[in-house]
Amino acid sequence: MLSPTRDPMSPAEKRAGISLAAVFALRMLGLFLILPVFSVYAKQLPSGNDLSLVGFALGAYGLTQTFLQIAYGAASDRFGRKPVIVFGLLLFAAGSFVAASSHDIYGIIAGRVLQGAGAISAAVTALAADLTRDRHLTKVMAMIGSSIGLVFAFSMVGAPLLYATIGMPGIFAMTGVLSLLAIFVVLKIVPAAPAIPRQPAWASFSEVLRHRQLLRLNFGVFTLHLIQTAMWILVPSALINSGGLAAGEHWKLYLPAVLCSFVVMVPAIIAAERHGRMRQVFNGAIGLLLAVQFGFAFLADGRYTVFLWLTLFFVAFNILEATQPSLISRFAPPHAKGAALGIYNTTQSLGLFIGGALGGTLAKQAGPAAVWLSCAGLALVWLGLGWTMTIPASGRNQPAAHL
Numbered sequence: 001m002l003s004p005t006r007d008p009m010s011p012a013e014k015r016a017g018i019s020l021a022a023v024f025a026l027r028m029l030g031l032f033l034i035l036p037v038f039s040v041y042a043k044q045l046p047s048g049n050d051l052s053l054v055g056f057a058l059g060a061y062g063l064t065q066t067f068l069q070i071a072y073g074a075a076s077d078r079f080g081r082k083p084v085i086v087f088g089l090l091l092f093a094a095g096s097f098v099a100a101s102s103h104d105i106y107g108i109i110a111g112r113v114l115q116g117a118g119a120i121s122a123a124v125t126a127l128a129a130d131l132t133r134d135r136h137l138t139k140v141m142a143m144i145g146s147s148i149g150l151v152f153a154f155s156m157v158g159a160p161l162l163y164a165t166i167g168m169p170g171i172f173a174m175t176g177v178l179s180l181l182a183i184f185v186v187l188k189i190v191p192a193a194p195a196i197p198r199q200p201a202w203a204s205f206s207e208v209l210r211h212r213q214l215l216r217l218n219f220g221v222f223t224l225h226l227i228q229t230a231m232w233i234l235v236p237s238a239l240i241n242s243g244g245l246a247a248g249e250h251w252k253l254y255l256p257a258v259l260c261s262f263v264v265m266v267p268a269i270i271a272a273e274r275h276g277r278m279r280q281v282f283n284g285a286i287g288l289l290l291a292v293q294f295g296f297a298f299l300a301d302g303r304y305t306v307f308l309w310l311t312l313f314f315v316a317f318n319i320l321e322a323t324q325p326s327l328i329s330r331f332a333p334p335h336a337k338g339a340a341l342g343i344y345n346t347t348q349s350l351g352l353f354i355g356g357a358l359g360g361t362l363a364k365q366a367g368p369a370a371v372w373l374s375c376a377g378l379a380l381v382w383l384g385l386g387w388t389m390t391i392p393a394s395g396r397n398q399p400a401a402h403l
Helices: 009-032 038-042 049-079 081-101 105-117 121-130 135-189 202-208 212-241 251-274 278-298 304-332 334-366 368-387
Strands: none
Touching: 009 081, 009 121, 009 135, 038 135, 049 081, 049 105, 049 121, 049 334, 081 105, 081 121, 081 135, 105 278, 121 135, 121 304, 121 334, 135 251, 135 304, 202 278, 202 334, 212 278, 212 304, 212 334, 212 368, 251 278, 278 304, 278 368, 304 334, 334 368
């Protein structure tokens, strides 16, 4: 057998990784692109000055994602990955066009709910696992995970320019058109999915819920996205107060921070895969996330220190985004990958919601330091769980060990 260093990704694996990363990035584009400009646009709408409605419009997307990820993942185990992905993309496109044609906040809420109902993240990551050998799975997941950081950076930079050019209805319509183009990518560019054994959806779901290693990873993604959301309640203010940047200039730190993080992330992923350092890289990223929380709490007193902590956050975030879905797919039984990734993506969405609610409440009642230190406490618990987790080696199929 060829060693990992002499057994590069096949053209089909590269094609699968790039095309599925593009499809996944589209999902995050629908979430991120409206963040910098929607509150400005909402003031032009009837009831658009009601911040609770504005917040619900922003969060409605993730709300339906939370409720439907498991169902989509289990359905992809039962009916196949591609049909489920295409169905979800059609719903996402429909929601985009509903939001684009709406003239009040309630219509946009309905469109965002429908967008979120296309909860294909679990099916996409399960298909990536189906199409990739274990030794290259983290690389493909790195493509998918890194697309989140790139889309976020693009959204911060591009949303104000798009809003000035085509307006909010145009942005919604654009995401709908891109969703329809993504269907073409899924059907014509993504390689055909291999046949997988089918079992009743409830059996897969129950098996995954009892799996201790998967539970550790689910707690991890919940913590990661809780911290991400809670952080971004405070980071804009830190950029203004400590970084000396007006809101319209925040992209000047976001973009280089994301790009610099890739310089560190790529060698880390290679070390994890080629040199059997997954355990060290994984736990090191959690430790780095912990350090970032303390850094923002006590040592964020200038533009360059804020930039440093942002860069380190994106390093940790991108490594963990890349490695966790890979580990989920290795631990999960072959017939239950969709269900496992569905639960994983559900806990991710829950983290986004709870991070926003908890971060906002703590910041209001106890100040920013309480947010950073609470996030640090969660990261410390996660580090303890990661330290005791058995991480399977890449390059071979692993049994679904319940350790």
